[in-house]
Amino acid sequence: MKSLVRWGATLAIAGSVLSGALPGIGNLQAIALPQDQVVKKLQEVPVFTLTNAKGEFIVISRDNQGKKISQVGFFISKQDAQKFLDNRLKKENPQLASTLQVRPLSLADYYKIVLEGKKKSDSVFYTLVPTQQQVESARTLLTQSGQQGQQFNGIPLFVPKFKKDNSYLTIPLPQSNERYIPFFFEKEQAVNLLDQFKKAAPQEGANTEIQVVDLYGVIEALNSSNDPGMNKIVLYPSQESINFIRSLAPQSSGGNQQQNARPAATPAKKK
Template sequence: MKSFVRWTAIGSLVGGALLTSFLGTGLKALALPEDQVVKTLQTVPVFAIADDKGIPLVAVGQDNKKVAGIFISQQDAQNFYQKLQKDQPDVASKVKIQTVSLAQVYKLQNTQKQPDGLMISYVPSPAEVEGAKQVLTASGEEYKGGVPLFVAKAGKEGGYLTINQNNQEIIPFFFEKSVLNEMVERFKKEKPDLASTVKIDVVPLESVIATLQQSNDEALTRIMLVPSEEAIRFARQSAPSTPQPAQNRPTTQPSPKK
């Protein structure tokens, strides 16, 4: 899993963006093209403990299942690596923290479907798990595991709130609750008549990936996964020093769709 992705415009997406209109949520039971799934996942940096060839560190679990941990937070990966250095210095000397795209992990997982294949275990940020529990508890629901993503809905029909990027309505799913909260507050000020209808939902990353694979709803092509600021910052620092394309920041503010 060699890291070659250049992390660019997504980091500036949320700074001046406004949640504006909303889309429906109906889904059809057909799969998106594989390249569209990969495109959606490509912009998300995650963190693996791997050797110089990109082969991830594997733990052997129950029934001799081989499991590779993929960290959503670089700090969590760093904490794990430091513990590994202390407990198993010989193993730690052969691996390091590597930044890879979620699309690369997805492709790897798709090549490991045999019974004895490698399993991927996503390690969520504890802070975001706590945030997810708070949101779910407030609505009478329960956190059932997985990597939480946060998405906003509004309006009588509870459509997904969107942002405008390159004249397209994009549905942002956030790995970081605080960033979505900031955008929601801006939306409420801009659209006070809709403020009372705004709701934040929690959706597991694993469920989003499964839905991308199983549904061809046009709205799914508008999903953008927005990584945490920490993940973007570390990914940029670890990326090769190459010229970056111009960053696009959504600026327009269309009226909510009826």
């Protein structure tokens, strides 16, 4: 979890938005990174699962049309993981539930587990569970844009972008001269960034929107070619996850803690 702690510090001081943005990435179907860079990006996002005292994953089995299906659930939201434990498992099997706890991992850990399962022809499904509120937000945005939003069942990411030239708003990260494209796990984070940008640059802000993409599609894209432009993507955890990450970090004795982990919209001039 050390990388998550470092990421919390990074998010706390993320800076300005660049109005010029980066070239569009299209539909994210033909761009990618080397495997180690994919893992590095996923390492910055926490996910949560249930384990016993030995740290073993809990496998949930159910029948589906006469066929037994075994699953291990991983949750984007820690609260959702806790609710699953409290509201379902404690009712169905209180003795087992009393031995379980919510354990944080990184999205990279989940990704590696899935890959290892495929190599072993594992019969267990490792399911990543999105926050339902964000799924509904994604469906609404897709429907409003003329797409079949109700068919969306993935893990939504929200990307602020410009409408006409298919380019994206970018933010700088500390100790870097590069600009990065934030892919948010919460619609509210993307809306906040756009609202700040619209106040700072109303004319350009009128040409913006929020694009919805699926996390699985992004991961697939990260693995499908060697275009260095994909390295500009930064996965931005939910505010709940950011708060969790910060809880892992030692408290500063100076008392100068940042209160919000959101980029400030101070647009740079187009070059």
